[in-house]
Amino acid sequence: MRVTPPGADTASSSTSSKVVLITGAAHGIGECTARRLCSHGYRVALTDIDPRVLTVAQSLGDGARGWVADLVDPEAVAGLVKAAHAAWGRLDGIVNNAAFQRERADVVAEPIAVWERVINVCLRAPFLMAKYGVPLMMRQGAGAIVNVSSIHALRAYPHSPAYDTAKAGLNGFTRQIVLEYGAYGIRANSVLPGLIIESEASPEQIAHYPVGRVGRPEDVASVIEFLLDDALSGFISGAEISVDGGLMAYSPEVRPPQPPLHPATSSASSLEASLPPSQDIPGPGDQRAAADDDSAH
Numbered sequence: 001m002r003v004t005p006p007g008a009d010t011a012s013s014s015t016s017s018k019v020v021l022i023t024g025a026a027h028g029i030g031e032c033t034a035r036r037l038c039s040h041g042y043r044v045a046l047t048d049i050d051p052r053v054l055t056v057a058q059s060l061g062d063g064a065r066g067w068v069a070d071l072v073d074p075e076a077v078a079g080l081v082k083a084a085h086a087a088w089g090r091l092d093g094i095v096n097n098a099a100f101q102r103e104r105a106d107v108v109a110e111p112i113a114v115w116e117r118v119i120n121v122c123l124r125a126p127f128l129m130a131k132y133g134v135p136l137m138m139r140q141g142a143g144a145i146v147n148v149s150s151i152h153a154l155r156a157y158p159h160s161p162a163y164d165t166a167k168a169g170l171n172g173f174t175r176q177i178v179l180e181y182g183a184y185g186i187r188a189n190s191v192l193p194g195l196i197i198e199s200e201a202s203p204e205q206i207a208h209y210p211v212g213r214v215g216r217p218e219d220v221a222s223v224i225e226f227l228l229d230d231a232l233s234g235f236i237s238g239a240e241i242s243v244d245g246g247l248m249a250y251s252p253e254v255r256p257p258q259p260p261l262h263p264a265t266s267s268a269s270s271l272e273a274s275l276p277p278s279q280d281i282p283g284p285g286d287q288r289a290a291a292d293d294d295s296a297h
């Protein structure tokens with residue numbers, strides 16, 4: 001049963017009144033998400049350990065505020081959530097995007113301090129954000145949390161023991177939020193990006209991606225926006241959405257076809273020759289007939 005607290009302000013579904021706190025917003029996916037949300041009428045509270053977050057916030061005008069904070073510090077996170085809420089009097093979304101990924105060692109060689117830093121930024125910080133942010137959302141009777149995880153949550157990559165562990169843990173933590181606070185109108189989802197870069201990708205990098213390219217920050221930002229918006233994704237909670245151009249869809253034992261089977265430069269006749277005979281492709285009438293026959297959905 002849904003719990004709606006007395007006086008809860010759940011009436012507005014307009015993005016223009018919504019406030020979203022985004023961590024790790026000084027550059028990359030976080031900055032891109034901030035710019036996208038702001039351009040669509042959200043108010044964005046931005047934070048990062050990197051002071052460049054203040055420049056990003058300033059460039060976005062009245063709809064944005066910036067704070068420099070180290071998310072490893074519980075008091076800093078509590079203060080940040082409070083300040084973000086105080087700025088516009090509400091908190092509708094949290095995007096846990098900040099990460100620390102400077103591991104260069106296997107498990108045996110991993111310095112304990114590096115393990116702890118990675119776990120604290122990638123896993124404990126989202127816990128702290130929820131610890132202090134969820135009560136505010138419960139009071140409103142609504143809220144959306146998007147945890148930026150990784151395909152590293154699904155597959156082990158060399159020399160990143162803490163990062164892979166933290167991202168897998170983050171997916172589990174997302175499910176805890178779903179279970180415990182869904183009744184208060186709070187949704188939580190994980191986004192699992194593949195390689196996301198703003199620079200030119202090498203042919204070797206692209207070769208792994210069935211869609212024929214690696215990702216850009218916009219690819220992730222658009223999914224985050226979708227998951228924040230109750231009108232678009234109100235029945236999605238606990239999902240793990242890979243934003244990876246198909247990378248996780250195939251077995252590591254195979255490689256996507258290289259070069260493409262049907263390059264855009266193919267002549268019409270060679271493309272035609274590689275397609276199944278036209279009588280094997282059902283026309284609109286055939287599809288209708290097939291649908292009429294099929295009552296077992």
Ligand SMILES: NC(=O)c1ccc[n+]([C@@H]2O[C@H](COP(=O)([O-])OP(=O)(O)OC[C@H]3O[C@@H](n4cnc5c(N)ncnc54)[C@H](O)[C@@H]3O)[C@@H](O)[C@H]2O)c1
Binds near residue numbers: 026121
């Ligand atoms: N770029 C990719 O290929 C990729 C792939 C999979 C997942 N991801 C995830 O996407 C998210 C964003 O990645 P990105 O590539 O844009 O990275 P990025 O390095 O541009 O952004 C991460 C931000 O987190 C901030 N940060 C680090 N430690 C912090 C701390 N203690 N307190 C506050 N802020 C801190 C950094 O300063 C940085 O601005 C991360 O969670 C990352 O794990 C990225």
